[in-house]
Amino acid sequence: MAAAAPPLSSRWLHGPVSDIALGTGLLYVPLFAALALSGTSVPAVFMPLVALAFSTPHLGATLLRVYEMPESRRAYHFFAVWGTLVIAATFLVGLHVYIVGSILVTFYLTIVPWHFTGQNYGIALIFLRRCGLEVAPTLKRYIYASFLLPYVLWILALHGDQPGTAEYAPLWTAGTVYRFLSVGIPGSVQGPAVMGVAIAYVWVVAECVVRLLKLGSLRDVLPTLALMTTQSLWFAAPILSRIWIAPEDMGPLAPGIAGYTFLWISTLHGVQYLWITTYYARRQRPGTRTSSYLLKALLAGSAIYGFPLLLLTPGALGRLPYDSGLYLMVAGALNVHHIMLDGVIWKLRHTRIANVLIRGAEATPVAAATPRRSWIRPWIWASGAVSVALTLAATAENEFGVRPALETGDLERLEIAAERLKWMGRDDGEMRSRLGAMLLERGDTAGAVRELKRSLALRPSAIAWLNLGVEHERAGRVGEALEAYEAALALDPDDVTSLYYAGRASLRTGRVHRARELLGRAAELEPERDDIRRSLDAALVRRPPTAAAPDDRKG
Secondary structure (H helix, E strand, O other): OOOOOOOHHHHOOOOHHHHHHHHOOOOHHHHHHHHHHHOOOOOHHHHHHHHHHHHHHHHHHHHHHHHOOHHHHHHOHHHHHHHHHHHHHHHHHHOOOHHHHHHHHHHHHHHHHHHHHHHHHHHHHHHHHHOOOOOOHHHHHHHHHHHHHHHHHHHHHHOEOOOOOOOOOOOOOOOOOOOOOOOOEOHHHHHHHHHHHHHHHHHHHHHHHHHHHHHOOHHHHHHHHHHHHHHHHHHHHHHHHHHHOOHHHOHHHOOOOHHHHHHHHHHHHHHHHHHHHHHHHHHHOOOOOHHHHHHHHHHHHHHHHHHHHHHOOEOOOEOOOHHHOHHHHHHHHHHHHHHHHHHHHOOOOOHHHHHHHOOOOOOOOOOOOOOOOOOHHHHHHHHHHHHHHHHHHHHHHHHHHHHHHHHHOOHHHHHHHHHHHHHOOOOOHHHHHHHHHHHHHHOOHHHHHHHHHHHHHHOOOHHHHHHHHHHHHHOOOHHHHHHHHHHHHHHOOOOHHHHHHHHHHHHHOOOHHHHHHHHHHHHHHOOOOHHHHHHHHHHHHOOOOOOOOHHHHHO
């Protein structure tokens, strides 16, 4: 039987519109519709700005909650100090031992949906209890299951033995020195398990709806139902859509686009987190202005991102480039740290937390600490401001420098952009490779080799190795050219151009067997190309040396 409903104003934290749109995550519905109607992915250039506006401050909000006030630092000392040191040590080791970094990133990608799930579940209970509804243990278990099962679906898909949903995550390992370490659930197990969990999920949701409507009015339970909808759209729908919908009809969830869609989900999680932490901060310290609190959260979150990205970049104290894994490791470690702290600071069973979030009371006041001069806070705010400026500058340089220069072939502007991004700690291997190719076309041999080697040092790619091989071959260094072509094939074994060039170079250096193998594979992939067929015919009629070279015998 429902309890007497409290006044309407006490049902909401900020107000009905913001609570439904932001607190329950339903803002995702029109956003997803817009993505679906546009038929395109989110332009990558805007994502750093979106992350800066919402995801970065949500990390900073947790830091303020734990480290800003002395009583919080004392209450969470074990996790704030020792847990932080363990994560920091793992991060530093992972920068050099790539398997350790891969474990850290895999752990983050596995646990991040659980973090989102826990937040949705907790807010669902807050809305019910703010309406004065007492949730019986049985109903609570059903509600919990309605949030848990979509997470289980997501994990089953993520850790399957076939590639599929690893891209549906806020971070990607592609193009970095790290890899996602899937458990490798066999398809024979994965398929039936997904169907079984899906059936259980439908039944649990139906049971929840019936029981919730018996507990209170639709107005009382609407926010909780909205959160269940959000959880389904975030995790259940993307996985189940891959079973029944063709990839070309999946819209924002299609392969190649789904990752950007999940970035929006991650952003909305950040918005949701700021929605509730702002409420708590204003109750904890009456008189706190929302704008000043969000600014502090932005600077705190930016500081912990920006400092390691500058300190550990190549040319400073690090050796791992930004786009080869440094950003991935920084983001993974900081988010694992955030999830750890978040798990201990938001417990509804703690009286102080419940009084604020459920009953709308102000937090118990604490004695004001004696003001002490400290260099830490000014350093954090300054570091955060520099990081914000660098993010904005790098985004602007990519959008108004790199992109137009590549589109128009403006070599001079691209060189300027490359150097500016280098000094911002965001040197880019792909951009250096494109710059090397443009210099190659201009006939600037020394410049092309310089930029291609820079590209390979930042992020080895097949196209950079191929272009470097072409330049070596033009200069008569056929042996070095062949090494570069083989390096390209190691990264992309079925690239026809690399197969063709490596086959020709092998033939010129007397490696006839290897030439036949490479050119034969190229002809198999593109049988219509006459140049490949002519080179293959030449290799077939060429007699191998009487005393074959060791490399030739291997071929």
